[in-house]
Amino acid sequence: MFTLVQLRCFVTLAEELNFRRAARRLNMSQPPLSRHIQALEHEIGAALLARNRRSVQLTAAGASFARLSQRILDQAVDAYRQTRQIASGDAGEITISFTALSSYAFVPSLIALLRKHYPAIALTLREMTTPQQLAALASRQVDICLLRPPVALPNIRTTRVLRERLLAAVPAKHRLAKRRHINIDEFGGNVLVTYPPVEGPYFHGMVTGLFQAAGVYPSAIQYITQTHAILGCVAAGVGMAVVPESAKACAPAGAVLRPLVGAEGVHVDLVMASPIETTNPASASVLALVEKHLAGRARGAQAS
Amino acid sequence: MFTLVQLRCFVTLAEELNFRRAARRLNMSQPPLSRHIQALEHEIGAALLARNRRSVQLTAAGASFARLSQRILDQAVDAYRQTRQIASGDAGEITISFTALSSYAFVPSLIALLRKHYPAIALTLREMTTPQQLAALASRQVDICLLRPPVALPNIRTTRVLRERLLAAVPAKHRLAKRRHINIDEFGGNVLVTYPPVEGPYFHGMVTGLFQAAGVYPSAIQYITQTHAILGCVAAGVGMAVVPESAKACAPAGAVLRPLVGAEGVHVDLVMASPIETTNPASASVLALVEKHLAGRARGAQAS
DNA sequence: AACATTGATACCCATCTTGTATCAATTGAT
DNA sequence: ATCAATTGATACAAGATGGGTATCAATGTT
Numbered sequence: 322m323f324t325l326v327q328l329r330c331f332v333t334l335a336e337e338l339n340f341r342r343a344a345r346r347l348n349m350s351q352p353p354l355s356r357h358i359q360a361l362e363h364e365i366g367a368a369l370l371a372r373n374r375r376s377v378q379l380t381a382a383g384a385s386f387a388r389l390s391q392r393i394l395d396q397a398v399d400a401y402r403q404t405r406q407i408a409s410g411d412a413g414e415i416t417i418s419f420t421a422l423s424s425y426a427f428v429p430s431l432i433a434l435l436r437k438h439y440p441a442i443a444l445t446l447r448e449m450t451t452p453q454q455l456a457a458l459a460s461r462q463v464d465i466c467l468l469r470p471p472v473a474l475p476n477i478r479t480t481r482v483l484r485e486r487l488l489a490a491v492p493a494k495h496r497l498a499k500r501r502h503i504n505i506d507e508f509g510g511n512v513l514v515t516y517p518p519v520e521g522p523y524f525h526g527m528v529t530g531l532f533q534a535a536g537v538y539p540s541a542i543q544y545i546t547q548t549h550a551i552l553g554c555v556a557a558g559v560g561m562a563v564v565p566e567s568a569k570a571c572a573p574a575g576a577v578l579r580p581l582v583g584a585e586g587v588h589v590d591l592v593m594a595s596p597i598e599t600t601n602p603a604s605a606s607v608l609a610l611v612e613k614h615l616a617g618r619a620r621g622a623q624a625s
Numbered sequence: 626m627f628t629l630v631q632l633r634c635f636v637t638l639a640e641e642l643n644f645r646r647a648a649r650r651l652n653m654s655q656p657p658l659s660r661h662i663q664a665l666e667h668e669i670g671a672a673l674l675a676r677n678r679r680s681v682q683l684t685a686a687g688a689s690f691a692r693l694s695q696r697i698l699d700q701a702v703d704a705y706r707q708t709r710q711i712a713s714g715d716a717g718e719i720t721i722s723f724t725a726l727s728s729y730a731f732v733p734s735l736i737a738l739l740r741k742h743y744p745a746i747a748l749t750l751r752e753m754t755t756p757q758q759l760a761a762l763a764s765r766q767v768d769i770c771l772l773r774p775p776v777a778l779p780n781i782r783t784t785r786v787l788r789e790r791l792l793a794a795v796p797a798k799h800r801l802a803k804r805r806h807i808n809i810d811e812f813g814g815n816v817l818v819t820y821p822p823v824e825g826p827y828f829h830g831m832v833t834g835l836f837q838a839a840g841v842y843p844s845a846i847q848y849i850t851q852t853h854a855i856l857g858c859v860a861a862g863v864g865m866a867v868v869p870e871s872a873k874a875c876a877p878a879g880a881v882l883r884p885l886v887g888a889e890g891v892h893v894d895l896v897m898a899s900p901i902e903t904t905n906p907a908s909a910s911v912l913a914l915v916e917k918h919l920a921g922r923a924r925g926a927q928a929s
Numbered sequence: 930a931a932c933a934t935t936g937a938t939a940c941c942c943a944t945c946t947t948g949t950a951t952c953a954a955t956t957g958a959t
Numbered sequence: 960a961t962c963a964a965t966t967g968a969t970a971c972a973a974g975a976t977g978g979g980t981a982t983c984a985a986t987g988t989t
Contacts, residue, residue, distance in 0.1 A: 322633075322701065325626055326946095340967055353947055355968060365705060367712030371904045375955055375966060381905040382712035389704035393697055397626065400693035401669060408671030408686035600675045600684040630977090644936055657978050659937060679935060679986050 323364050325397060328390040330357045331369065335387035338377045412441035413603030418449045418457055419467040422548045423591050426567030427467060427483050431611065438610055442603045450520050450546075458594060464604040466594040469523035476597045480612060483591035485566040487531075488578040490551070492558045498577040505535045505583035512560025513539035520546045524589075528563050531584055552576045565589035627668045629701060632694040634661045635673065639691035642681045716745035717907030722753045722761055723771035726852045727895050730871030731771060731787050735915065742914055746907045754824050754850075762898060768908040770898040773827035780901045784916060787895035789870040791835075793885040794855070796862045802881040809839045809887035816864025817843035824850045828893075832867050835888055856880045869893035 330347060334354065337343040344351040362369050369383030379387065406412035419428050428446070435442060449457065451468040458466050459474055466472075472479050489503035497503050513532070516524035532539070543560060545551045549571045551562050556575030566589075569578055595608055634651060638658065641647040648655040666673050673687030683691065710716035723732050732750070739746060753761065755772040762770050763778055770776075776783050793807035801807050817836075820828035836842070847864060849855050853875040855866050860879030870893075873882055899912055 322629055323705075325629055329626070341965085350948055351967075352949085352969080356946080359968090365708050365712070367709055369708075372967070377967085378904065380712070381717050381907060382708045383904075385711050385717070386704060386708040389700065389707065393700050393704065396693065396697050396700065400690060400697065401627075403693065404669050404673075404686045404690040405671055407689050408669070408684070413685050413689070600682065600687075602685060645934085653977095654979055655936075656938080656980085660977080663937090676936070681936080 323361055325394065327357045327361045327364075328394055330354055331361055332387055332390050332394060334358060334370075334377075335379055335383065335390075338379075340377070406441065408602055410602035410604075410606030411439065413601060414443040414445065415464040415601060415603050415607060416445040416447060416462070417465045417467065418447045418454045418463045420451060420454070420469065420591070421448055422565065422567060422571070423467045423483070424448060425570035426485070426565075427591055431467075434610065434614055435607060439603070439606060442607065451523060452520065454594075458596070461596060464595060464599065464601055465607060467591060468594060469521075470590055470592050472592065472594045474594075477594050478597050479592045479594045480608075480615070481590050482593045482611065482615060483567075485589045485591075487563050487581045487584050487587060487589060488566055488568065489581040490555045490562040490564050490568070490572070490576050490578050492555055492561075493575050493577050494558060495561070495577075497561075497579075500579060502582045503579045505531065505537055505581060508532065508539055508561055508563075509537045510540050512541045512543060514543045514545060514551050514554045514560045514562040516551070517544035517546060527587065527589070531563065531587060535583055627665055629698065631661045631665045631668075632698055634658055635665055636691055636694050636698060638662060638674075638681075639683055639687065642683070644681070710745065712906055714906035714908075714910030715743065717905060718747040718749065719768040719905060719907050719911055720749040720751065720766070721769045721771065722751045722758045722767045724755060724758070724773065724895070725752055726869065726871060726875070727771045727787070728752060729874035730789070730869075731895055735771075738914065738918055739911060743907070743910060746911065755827060756824065758898075762900070765900060768899060768903065768905055769911060771895060772898060773825075774894055774896050776896065776898045778898075781898050782901050783896045783898045784912075784919070785894050786897045786915065786919060787871075789893045789895075791867050791885045791888050791891060791893060792870055792872065792882040794859045794866040794868050794872070794876070794880050794882050796859055796865075797879050797881050798862060799865070799881075801865075801883075804883060806886045807883045809835065809841055809885060812836065812843055812865055812867075813841045814844050816845045816847060818847045818849060818855050818858045818864045818866040820855070821848035821850060831891065831893070835867065835891060839887055 330343070333347050334340065334343040337346065340354055340358075341351050344354040347354065358370065365382075365386070367382050368380050369386055371378050371380050371383075403412065417428075417431075432444065432446075435444060447457075447463065454463070454466040454468045455472065455474065457463045458472075458477060467482065470479070470481075489497075489505075489508075491497045491503065497507055513528075515528045518525045539560075541560070543554065545554060548564055548568050551564065552568060552572050553576075554560065555562050556573040558575075563581060563584075564578070572578055593608070593611060595604060599605060634647070637651050638644065638647040641650065644658055644662075645655045648658040651658065662674065669686075669690070671686050672684050673690055675682050675684050675687075707716065721732075721735075736748065736750075739748060751761075751767065758767070758770040758772045759776065759778065761767045762776075762781060771786070774783070774785075793801075793809075793812075795801045795807065801811055817832075819832045822829045843864075845864070847858065849858055852868055852872050855868065856872060856876050857880075858864065859866050860877040862879075867885060867888075868882070876882055897912070897915060899908060903909060
């Protein structure tokens with residue numbers, strides 16, 4: 322097979338139609354250029370140039386081959402540049418998984434941030450529950466996860482990206498809906514709508530722990546998987562719920578959210594998790610960008 | 626710049642993800658493959674493979690580069706094949722010029738012949754007068770001409786591709802329209818519609834020569850450039866005309882064509898002309914095909 | 930613990946590539 | 960007509976490159 326160097330020589334020669342001038346442009350002397358062209362013609366098995374001792378012109382085959390060669394060379398430098406970009410993390414593609422609720426709280430600003438700083442990185446977003454994300458992370462099917470702690474996997478690093486207060490959710494028709502704050506004691510004797518232990522272990526453990534610590538016992542517990550579904554039940558008058566602050570963004574009209582008194586010091590965390598070692602530099606770029614962004618925001622919050 | 630050999634090595638390695646197996650597939654030993662990959666990574670300035678002493682896997686940059694490399698290699702073999710095809714004359718593009726009338730008589734069968742035998746040759750057809758074709762041929766703007774003789778140009782070879790009888794054209798309302806044959810004497814005292822000396826020197830010389838030899842003198846001569854326009858005038862009753870047999874294909878309803886008596890031995894020739902030396906093998910293929918076709922047809926005619 | 934397999938390295942040799950010097954052929958100027 | 964200049968091709972020596980064999984260190988496997 323011919324060489325890219327030969328193609329480069331031929332393309333230049335096809336433009337100049339003069340061996341010496343072409344050789345000068347190629348920063349080489351004329352004899353090796355002649356030899357390259359001869360080798361190329363021998364390789365293809367056809368005359369690419371019509372030389373008649375004084376002038377050089379392209380044959381039909383040569384004209385076609387010059388165009389094709391130029392295209393190959395263009396693609397070569399393109400491959401070079403693109404690969405360097407991907408290696409540097411300025412381009413590429415990453416897959417980010419996220420919990421349903423974080424699509425209201427954190428994902429929109431993340432997308433905006435990436436679009437602004439890394440427009441050449443293609444994003445694939447996949448909504449998954451925290452257990453699903455842990456499995457996907459362990460098998461390296463996703464680059465970055467946005468999930469609920471804890472992340473007990475080896476070779477994974479995590480950063481907290483969001484910390485929220487808890488809110489009490491009550492039906493709009495409920496007598497407590499008129500209060501500005503709702504004490505956790507008020508849940509006693511009411512139906513608690515909350516997260517199931519398997520699909521939402523983090524919230525489940527947090528909510529049940531909260532009630533146990535406060536010695537409050539709901540009359541019944543209704544398990545539902547997603548926050549927006551829980552709030553839908555609350556709006557329908559099924560019962561009360563404890564949800565993170567970002568649930569405001571997906572609360573239906575029939576559900577009222579109020580600050581929860583008696584749960585101070587308990588927060589809902591959203592963490593970003595990713596493999597410590599990755600073969601995808603775009604992932605590293607995104608992680609660095611997010612952490613820098615969070616640090617800047619933390620400093621801003623501290624200063625104010 | 627990297628080498629196509631390196632790309633070939635890398636693509637194979639990216640498929641196998643094992644140096645020894647890849648080397649075997651590439652018909653080389655493992656050490657030079659390792660060196661090629663190292664050289665490639667050094668050239669690009671990025672790690673394409675993540676090797677951890679026991680397993681090899683592609684980095685994000687490597688995966689992208691493997692796809693791009695495959696594309697480059699595909700295009701290289703494509704360029705190779707296509708150029709060989711063009712050089713052999715099995716593919717390519719040719720420009721054929723032709724006189725208006727030959728588009729009825731000869732060009733359709735020519736196109737059909739080429740489509741059948743050389744489907745990969747792209748045709749460009751340009752209708753031109755004979756003098757225009759001679760100029761285009763001299764400046765090598767066309768590969769093959771279909772025109773009227775003589776072709777007095779150096780380094781051009783010609784072949785007669787069509788020889789036709791002459792017909793007399795009279796208005797359908799004319800008294801001669803009822804005859805089965807029309808003698809050239811009958812033109813005497815009538816208006817002759819015929820070709821002008823500059824744009825149609827061949828027909829002009831032929832027709833005027835014919836009348837001079839027969840000693841027949843029309844009452845007036847009306848010059849018009851194209852055969853179909855001449856027949857249009859005849860149909861409109863302007864006068865009579867002498868046209869080649871193939872004019873039947875473009876005769877309007879108001880014009881009647883009859884064998885011309887008294888012009889035996891005078892024929893209309895259509896010749897194919899092309900440069901003796903061409904850089905376009907497709908042109909040579911077409912010429913050879915046409916001449917073989919004509920020879921076959923001549924033998925057939927002789928036999929019958 | 931012995932063994933097999935992995936990719937990387939050292940070294941040798943054949944081949945290829947390059948540059949200098951030169952040639953034969955052709956053109957243009959005088 | 961003749962001479963100088965320019966064209967692409969060729970010869971040859973020096974250096975660079977590519978491939979092969981033998982081998983190594985590291986890591987799983989039995």
